[in-house]
Amino acid sequence: MRILETQNLTREFGGVIAVNDVSFKVEQGLVTGLIGPNGAGKTTLFNQITGMDKPTSGKVIFDGKDITGLPAWKISRLGIARTFQNIRLYKDLTAVENVMLGLHFKVGTDPFRNRFVQAIKSYMFANSENMDMYGMAMEWLAFFDISNSAQEYARNLPYGTQRELEIARALAAEPKLLFLDEPAAGMNPAETAHLMSVIEKIRSLGVSVVLIEHDMKLVMNICDQITVLNFGMKIAEGTPNSIKSNKDVIEAYLGREEI
Amino acid sequence: MLNFFQLILIYAGVYAIMAIGQNCITGYTGMLSLCHAGFFCVGSYATAIICKVLGFSFWLSLPVAAIISGVIGFLIGVPTLRLKGDYLCIATLGLGEIIRNVATNLNPVGISQIPRVELFGYVFMSRNKWAFIILIWAFVLIFYLLFQRLLHSRIGRAMTAVREDEVAAASNGIDVTKYKIVSFVLGAAVGGIAGCFQTAYTLTVSPASYTFMVSVMVLCTVVLGGMGNGKAVILGAVIIQFISYFPQLTGLTNVIPAQAKQMIFGLILVVMMVWRPQGILGRDKFRYGCEKKRLFGKKKEGAV
Numbered sequence: 001m002r003i004l005e006t007q008n009l010t011r012e013f014g015g016v017i018a019v020n021d022v023s024f025k026v027e028q029g030l031v032t033g034l035i036g037p038n039g040a041g042k043t044t045l046f047n048q049i050t051g052m053d054k055p056t057s058g059k060v061i062f063d064g065k066d067i068t069g070l071p072a073w074k075i076s077r078l079g080i081a082r083t084f085q086n087i088r089l090y091k092d093l094t095a096v097e098n099v100m101l102g103l104h105f106k107v108g109t110d111p112f113r114n115r116f117v118q119a120i121k122s123y124m125f126a127n128s129e130n131m132d133m134y135g136m137a138m139e140w141l142a143f144f145d146i147s148n149s150a151q152e153y154a155r156n157l158p159y160g161t162q163r164e165l166e167i168a169r170a171l172a173a174e175p176k177l178l179f180l181d182e183p184a185a186g187m188n189p190a191e192t193a194h195l196m197s198v199i200e201k202i203r204s205l206g207v208s209v210v211l212i213e214h215d216m217k218l219v220m221n222i223c224d225q226i227t228v229l230n231f232g233m234k235i236a237e238g239t240p241n242s243i244k245s246n247k248d249v250i251e252a253y254l255g256r257e258e259i
Numbered sequence: 260m261l262n263f264f265q266l267i268l269i270y271a272g273v274y275a276i277m278a279i280g281q282n283c284i285t286g287y288t289g290m291l292s293l294c295h296a297g298f299f300c301v302g303s304y305a306t307a308i309i310c311k312v313l314g315f316s317f318w319l320s321l322p323v324a325a326i327i328s329g330v331i332g333f334l335i336g337v338p339t340l341r342l343k344g345d346y347l348c349i350a351t352l353g354l355g356e357i358i359r360n361v362a363t364n365l366n367p368v369g370i371s372q373i374p375r376v377e378l379f380g381y382v383f384m385s386r387n388k389w390a391f392i393i394l395i396w397a398f399v400l401i402f403y404l405l406f407q408r409l410l411h412s413r414i415g416r417a418m419t420a421v422r423e424d425e426v427a428a429a430s431n432g433i434d435v436t437k438y439k440i441v442s443f444v445l446g447a448a449v450g451g452i453a454g455c456f457q458t459a460y461t462l463t464v465s466p467a468s469y470t471f472m473v474s475v476m477v478l479c480t481v482v483l484g485g486m487g488n489g490k491a492v493i494l495g496a497v498i499i500q501f502i503s504y505f506p507q508l509t510g511l512t513n514v515i516p517a518q519a520k521q522m523i524f525g526l527i528l529v530v531m532m533v534w535r536p537q538g539i540l541g542r543d544k545f546r547y548g549c550e551k552k553r554l555f556g557k558k559k560e561g562a563v
Binding site for chain 2: 050051052071072073076077081082084088089090091092093094096097100101102104105107119122123126129130133134137169170173
């Protein structure tokens with residue numbers, strides 16, 4: 001089953017076409033890799049899908065619904081979570097508070113209730129609501145084995161833990177689809193190996209994952225499907241093995257052979 | 260001497276209420292707004308008009324002032340809160356001046372001889388300052404508790420997230436604009452209530468007293484105490500009032516010019532921004548899950 005599909009998505013910045021007519025598909029429950037040289041438009045594509053930016057033309061279909069141009073907060077409530085290339089944690093809050101913010105719309109927002117009544121209720125019963133959210137947040141931290149950093153400020157955490165915390169915060173919203181933007185950037189081999197096991201764990205939760213990554217070992221080992229972008233255009237799509245031997249992909253990464 | 264000391268406590272209370280409102284806007288949600296004098300003015304006039312012209316009780320004017328200030332905050336917030344940083348600051352600065360000019364044009368002299376506040380048959384006389392101190396500081400305590408609770412609720416946490424990182428907040432399903440407006444409206448409403456108490460004490464309102472300086476003083480109070488920390492802004496209010504009444508308190512009015520306090524406030528803002536941007540007390544260190552007793556036992560384990 002297809003959970004996400006972009007149809008002829010295009011984003012122009014002035015004269016630069018950052019994403020050019022990309023039709024990108026994500027199958028439910030699989031890990032999809034999005035690779036390409038620097039400046040290929042991978043993050044721009046992420047931003048179009050998650051509502052951080054509006055596409056110039058084209059459509060984004062998520063779970064059968066057209067979500068093109070919706071604001072980011074609505075899209076995340078529909079079930080798309082993401083992390084960022086340069087970590088965007090709430091640095092002056094503790095790790096557990098970060099995850100509690102990931103749970104923001106999971107607790108106390110009942111679509112059938114009046115929003116004003118809901119707000120008053122979550123103010124009146126702030127303590128019990130906090131306890132619930134704290135409990136759930138601690139479970140997510142335990143899922144990533146970082147529960148002993150729960151009371152640390154996010155800015156004081158080691159780099160690898162910050163990356164994991166950001167993933168924990170995104171996962172706390174129980175999304176159907178998770179976007180990871182270069183999760184292994186700046187990690188050492190041991191941290192990358194750990195990250196790989198984390199992604200495996202996320203897959204076992206039944207969450208579909210899309211990941212941008214430059215670490216080819218990680219991508220080839222973990223992805224079920226790979227899409228390759230170059231200069232804003234999709235140049236290849238398929239299983240890791242077919243991508244490895246694809247002529248266009250090799251050319252995009254290594255350049256053309258001079259004869 | 261005691262007289263001035265009491266006066267300082269009264270004004271510190273009024274400014275503490277305003278600073279709690281400003282703290283909600285600047286400290287919780289991180290918006291730089293400079294129009295608290297405007298809301299202060301709206302609240303003062305609400306009390307003046309309701310008590311003097313319409314003849315209702317002072318206590319009715321509190322919710323009315325809060326609602327009017329809140330509505331003005333909402334109307335100005337919807338178009339301007341999409342602006343960021345300096346631009347929002349300029350837009351709100353304009354609002355503060357507009358409110359003051361409207362008040363000046365309606366009646367440049369202001370309203371005087373406003374009826375005194377009455378509570379269960381007790382009349383608050385201006386000469387009995389202790390009664391005012393108790394009245395105002397009781398409300399400081401109430402607003403402090405209300406806004407502390409707000410900070411540690413789901414709503415307040417979302418406001419904090421907006422301050423920390425708007426993009427990340429949106430990715431967590433937080434409607435950034437909505438929370439900015441909510442925070443601005445609440446801050447404005449509290450600013451209006453502070454105006455009611457000002458009128459209750461002075462029994463006159465004059466448009467000349469709601470200048471831009473008042474907004475700066477309130478912002479200065481929040482920055483000095485510590486943004487986002489309820490206790491700190493109250494402390495800031497007391498310090499700021501002591502500084503501004505220092506010449507009268509020490510009897511040095513002939514030596515220290517009245518303008519000196521404006522220079523000192525400017526200096527405080529610059530010095531604090533450079534050396535201690537988090538304020539005297541810094542941010543509120545609230546750790547979920549280890550409130551009360553566990554605070555000591557658990558914190559040490561985690562700190563390793």
